[in-house]
Amino acid sequence: MKDKKTVYITRKNKFNTLYDKQKRIANLISIFRFATFIGGCIFSFFISRKMNSYIFTLISFLLWITLFLFLAKIHEKLIKNKNLVERIIHINEKGINRIEGKWRSFGEDGEDYIDEDHSFSGDLDLFGLSSLFQYINCTNTFMGKTKFKSTLENPSYSEDEIMKRQEAIKELGSNIGWRQRFEGEGVLKEDKQGHVDRLLKWCVDKKDLYSKNYIKTLTTSIPLFTIVFIILSFLMGGLYYYGALFFIFISIVALFNDKKKRNYALQTVFLYKKYIESYYNMISLIEKEKFRSEYLVSLKERIVENEGEKASTAIKELMNISQSISDRGNFFYVIFNILFLLDYKHMIKLEMWKKKWGKHLEEWLKVIGEFESLSSIAILSFENPDWTTPTIQKEKLIIRGKKVGHPLLGDRAVKNDFSIGEGEKILLITGSNMSGKSTFLRTTGINLLLAYIGAPVCAEEFTCSLMDIYTCMRISDNLERNISSFYGELLRINKLIEGVKTKKPIFFLLDEIFKGTNSVDRHTGAKILINKLSKEKVLGLVSTHDLELGSLEEHNSKVKNYHFKEYYENNQIHFDYKLRKGVSTTRNALYLMKIAGIEVEEG
Incomplete structure (x- = not known):
């Protein structure tokens, strides 16, 4: 690095x-x-x-x-x-x-994308402070942010698509010059959904009046007669002067006709002049680059129409029209508008543009967004050459990793080897407080997500199958919705059960299961749930302080025990965050209370 x-x-x-x-x-x-x-x-x-x-x-x-x-x-x-x-x-x-490691100060962290009801995004730190989004996001357009968000939340790619994305991300990762130029051209302020929606709506909102032949004829003939009569009035005076006034009056009447709708359409193009120019520059970069990977080549083909005309040609034309429209703010424009019906000429050009290209603009912006999303993920490929490209296993459900670490922890990440699916379906993780159980669950989940979007993963080796991800980790009371933490946990568990019923392969992460209830109910509920899940088409990790759950391994071959442990040195507690087989044999709650200054009387 x-x-x-x-x-x-x-x-x-x-x-x-x-x-x-x-x-x-x-x-x-x-x-x-x-x-x-x-x-x-x-x-x-x-x-x-x-x-x-x-x-x-x-x-x-x-x-x-x-x-x-x-x-x-x-x-x-x-x-x-x-x-x-x-x-x-x-x-x-x-x-x-x-x-x-200073990326947590980056301004845009995707906080607006946090969804407490999502099946895993909150627990895996995809959005918000210290999130994956904040770490690697380099999207600037609204379409880019939307696509990146969707990619992280809904990694629904097939094995073949993942392999193609892996090659695309590697290619973009190595092409730092192109990526940075592409990102630099895309720096836009306030490129929001409302703005894009208005532009796209304008593209398909046809103004038939300005496509009619008689309007085109009048827009040419009226200014011609106006100029001719003005010249003749200067040269010959008399009736020609009144003729000039007559055609000027006709022009003024024409400009007041449909003025409100026409102004809205012209202002839309004018307002997005800088965005249109940025889109043109980004599309031009895509068109000029000779990509090798199949995924990028196919994306590039989406901005070239069947007739062979490039999207940049169309955007350039729209950009030129928008630059002409920008003169409407000039004081002298009013005079020239009356003389030459410039607003009508602009509208005719725009309607011709919309008729030919309007239906394609949304697709072109989506391609830009896809390239931005891939470029963000490619940062992982460029900055972490020691990470591995995961292998997707089709035959059976499995996750197997060697030296797997959390991608957001950098050099502080402690790496572990583990496997699940080769006999066992559920790993029961025990250990004392602060020993690393929750971090290990998130490490597995976020690396699995990275594998599903075609990214490299923080590991020396990583093999996995495609599964829907469900988590139940960060659950707290929600006063606004009048939901207790325990009920919130039940809702998340219910989502998992409903997912299981679909018979789709599922991977789940359960942290301190049923912690919101008493110890007896917690133990009984967890035991029933784990046994039930072990019979389904699932893999999962369950962390718990309930050491008695470790006995499940004796009666259920699909459950295996692992643990984290602490050690003491110079009267201080230390953790090595290394995963070990078996049930934890240590507890540290009383010791931690003493460290916090709470006197504990044992006995």
Whole structure:
């Protein structure tokens, strides 16, 4: 991982140098622009006074204004490139922080995606503070975040799809330059569902009025007659003056017709001008890259239509229209709008665009989102070359891992070997407080999830079968819903039972089962549930303080005992977090109470 930190540092320094260079050039161009403007004004004034010729004055004016606009164009491009470089610098800084274990300070943690009713996301720390989402998320678009969330919550890929995703993630992981450029181009502020929904709704909301031939004819002919009569009124006066006024009046009436709906449509495109430009840049990057893996190639094909036209061509066209519409905020636009019916011309162009491309935009945005999601997962592949690509077992239910650690703990992760499914179906994990039982359950669950989405897992070897995941770990009282922790636990157990009834393969994690009730009921309920589950198409881990449950192994060959233990040194308690066979023989609750300053009288 240190080598990867060096890569990030090297790239950061490289782009810092580039940023400083671009900043100097941009400042220099800005000075040239100002000098050109002042010099052009002075020169034009000088020409008009000395030459006393409108032609020479006009030529000089056109020359310096052309140079000024040329420099403005170059300056705008430099600013955009400088901003992109700045974003890539930030991306590399995030990479350094992630490797140094400082990723918990990343601003976006997916807290809005927390779902207490989900079958496993809360217990496996997929969203929220110190979550997998916070650790690797590099999505920026709404579609990207949605796709990444869906991938983590619903890993419903087949064995074949997982294998294809593994290759895709490896390829993206090794292509850090493309990934960072793609992420840098996608940095958008407030790309939210409402915004995307409005844009997609606009794409399929046809305004038939602007597709009619007579509207296209009138939009061309009325401005033509208006300009002709204006010219003739200056040259000949008389009735031509009234003719010009008549056609101007017609234009004004036309602009008031359907004004509200037209403004809404035009404002929609204008509001999303920067998003459309970002989508164009991201799609262009996808189109230009020559991907090798089948999964990425098939994704890329989704942004090329049957006619062979590229999505970037369509987005570029929409971007150009949106740039034209942005002039509507200009004071002089009102005059030109009356003369040339610009709003109508924009609407006609947009309707032509929607007719040809509108139905495809949502699909293109989904492809962008899929690439963002895969790029986020590819961070694991790039930064953890020592992690393994899991093997999916089709023939039987099994999980087998060698040196498996928790992916979010970094160097602090203690790694364990274990297997389940080769005879036993349920591992009963005992151990004292703080010994590592819950962490081990989460370690198994989150690595299983990573395997299901095509990611590498934090292990030296890992083999697993495809199963639906159910957990019951973090259950607390919910005052808003008037649900006690014990009832909440029962609801989660009921979900598991309902899942079992579907006869689908299931993997479950139960932490301190039935802890919300008395010891007798807890022991009886846990024993009945474990025995029942052991007869079904399931694998699972159950942690418990109830050491008496260890006797289940004697009567049920599908249950095996494992435990974690503590040791004492210099009157202090220590844990090695290593998984061992058998039932725990130690307890530390009284000792921990003494450490906390609570006097305990034994006897």
